[in-house]
Amino acid sequence: NANDPVESNYYLTRAGSFTPDQNGNLRNSAGYFLSGFPTDAAGATGSVSSTSYNDLSTVNIASYQVQGTPSSRVGVSANLPAQETGPGTTGTAFESTLRYVNQLGGSDALTLSWTPGAVDNEWTVSITDEAGTNYGDATVNFTDSGAGAGSPASYTPGSLPIDPATGVVTLSITNGGTPQDLEIDFGAPGTIGGMTQFSGDYTPPAFTDDGTETGSLERAEMSDSGILFGVFDNGQRRALFQVPLANVANPDQMRSVDGNAYVATRDSGAVSLGNPMLNGLGSINSNALEGSNVDIAQELTDLIQTQRAYSSSAKIITTSDEMLSETLNIKR
Structure with missing residues (x-):
């Protein structure tokens, strides 16, 4: 049974072909459940017994989620076409959608709009959200020659709170009882790691976001050291269980049972549990078939x-x- 409290019902096996059953418990073809030590988010098991099965739990992968981390800073890198600015410009704005993680782990969007100005190498950037809130605009001038050609030359704040020295916009977004502070980095003056202006086509922005959405478990992976990792749909990977190896003094004297499993006997000696690859124990080879x-x-x-x-x-x-x-x- 899953999470069986009776120690005599625990068996040892060399075979590791376990798949989730209808409840998410890892189970083999003989009906035996895989047991391990649950870990916290950092991968630690805490204090567990190595001489009994009391601290073991049935490995279940059905109900895992990871909490999202709200975005605090988003980097923006794109190229604006230099030939669009200056006298005779159509003034057609180039728009893009910036997605960030809100305080509940969901995804919200801001619209960045870059409008070419009638003065060469001058653009106006404005930011709005999906509800229509306008966070303001600022003027950005780009360098057209020399070693810094194509990089931002200066930022002139309008109603948009941008730092002229760093090119970072700081927004206070009201999406809960406490507003969410979000920094948007366009790149410091004289650098080309963020926004640039070169002749040619408009390059849609690439965003680097330090936030992560709430994630649901997609699959599980076993490491050589016996740690069962969960891979989540938000790209995160974290430890879920530590599966131990058993050390038996005289394994040849163990009693075999149905399902390619073994039970310790008086002649085989006591069983001690330990982490793979430590204190002389072997490793766990996942996705392998023993020859x-x-x-x-x-x-x-x-x-x-x-x-x-x-x-x-x-x-x-x-x-x-x-x-x-x-x-x-x-x-x-």
Whole structure:
């Protein structure tokens, strides 16, 4: 049974073919459940017993989620076409959607709008949200020559709270009882790691967001050290269980049971649990099939020897029978 409190119901096995059942418990074809030590978010099991099964839990992967982390800073890198600015510009804005993680782990969006100005190398950037809130605008001038060509030359705040020295916009977004502070980094003046202006096509922005959405478990992976990791749909990966290895003093004396499992006996000695790859214990090989330990050539050789020995014995019996028959005939 899952989370069985009876220690005598726990078995040891070399086979690790476990799949989730209808309840999310990892179970093999014989119906046995995989047990391990639950870990916290940092991968630690805390204090657990190595001489009993009391701290083990059935490995269940059905109900795991990871809490999202709200975005606090988003970097923006894109190229604005230099030929769009200056006298005669159409003033058509280039828009893009910036997605960030809100305080509940969900995804919200802001619209960045870059409007070319009538002055060469000058743009106006404005930011709005999906509800129509306008966070203001600022003027950005780009360098058109020299070593810093194409990089931001200056930021002039309008109604948009931007730091001229760093090119970072700081927004206070009211999406809960406490507003969420979000920094949007366009790149410092004289650098080309953020926004640039070169001749050619408009390059849609690439965003680097330090937030992560709430994630649901997609799959599980086992490491060589016995840690079962969960991989979540938000890209995160965290430890879920530590699956121990058992150390038995005399494993040849264990009693085998159905389902490729074994039970410790008095002759095999006590069982101690430990983490794989520590204190002389081996590793766990995931997605691997243990090969046969039978030497086919040796077995065929033994079979031939046995067959010849049988033939020789049969010949001896036949000869003895013939000798007995001749002896009886002489007597007659």
